[in-house]
Amino acid sequence: MGNKRLGYGWMRLPITNPYDKASVDVPRACELADDFLAHGFTYFDTAYMYHNYNSENVLREAVVSRYPRSAYTIADKMPLSDLTYPEEQEKVFEDQKKKCGVNFFDYYLLHNLNAANYETAKKYHTFEFLLGKKQEGQIGELGFSFHDHAEMLDQILTEHPEMEFVQLQINYLDWENEGVQSRKCYEVSRKHGKEIVIMEPCKGGSLAKIPPAAERILRAVHPDWSPASWAIRFAAGLPGVRMVLSGMSDEEQLADNMSFMESFEPLTEEEQKVLFQVRDIISESIAIPCTGCRYCVEGDKCPQNILIPNYFALYNQEMLDTNPSWSSEKEYYSNLLAQGFGKMEDCIKCGNCEAACPQHIEIRDWLEKASDFFDCEGEGRYVTGERRLRSDARK
Ligand code: SF4
Ligand code: SF4
Known part of the structure; x- marks a missing residue:
């Protein structure tokens, strides 16, 4: 591993078709990888199902086939939720080596324990x-990524001391969140003496675009620091953190992250205080704490083909929208339905999605609520008033 603590999460690459996660723009992915490597960063984090099972292929095309093996490191993962029989592990592992074009993985994880x-x-x-x-x-090195409560993590690390590192979802918004238990999981990992790789430091991009009132507070302290940079600095500054992953989707995000991660300085105590102050403002304005990980829809989990993460992103955006008289989100929603995805109101409440959600989101309830707006004509039955309230609260 290079000594730089920014890892490239190979799961939100630029795509050419907004409705097809597999349609990665490979020439752009090559350029992004080139830039990343040219600045001395080396760590790429992929997984079997990222980009609809195409991320590993793109890693081979953009990095492995263009650079010597010593120029980069790869972390890949065993997709436990996809497995249907034990021997499949061998098949998947061989397939991953072939897709990535390598004969060993620098880091390998059990995915989403x-x-x-x-x-x-x-x-x-x-x-x-x-x-x-x-x-x-x-x-x-062998480790696992984890999405559950701290007691479960303690149990796994006690039963498997051979694990060398853990990958946790840590960000300042979830630090004290009881559903995600960021801080508690961090402390359990430290108690067991494990180094930590952090995923979702910007909570799936939510902390890159924060409400104006929150951003104003951050900009008053450091006018040239982006909101995303605050989030990544917070995560990377925690003792015992060896790597922070960021799913950088474009050149601007990459340049911003590299600018401060090349010679990283942790946040001061005062800066941390400011960050926790804005956390409270942000918490009030994000309706559904969805990270867009897509576990709820991978592998045909939803019998109604409801595109949960995309719909939740639209709903959250709608809630943040400062112009209540017009909704582009409704148009996006109609476009998705025209592609053949199920309507929110078609949910049969089977619960498959909730069982897979690492954020413990009450997906069925939120779909019902969001459906009130998206599945009816015009402005929706209630949402305009609620959105205005939320907009007012952020001023
Ligand atoms: S509860 Fe609804 S959204 Fe979730 S998997 Fe079942 S049908 Fe799909
Ligand atoms: S609803 Fe849960 S599982 Fe689905 S994308 Fe959002 S965070 Fe992931």
């Missing part, structure tokens, strides 16, 4: 399988 996936890992002997791969020299 939570109570359900931990049971799968135990049933299929995933820990033993991956230790075997490490002993064969096909894996450098």
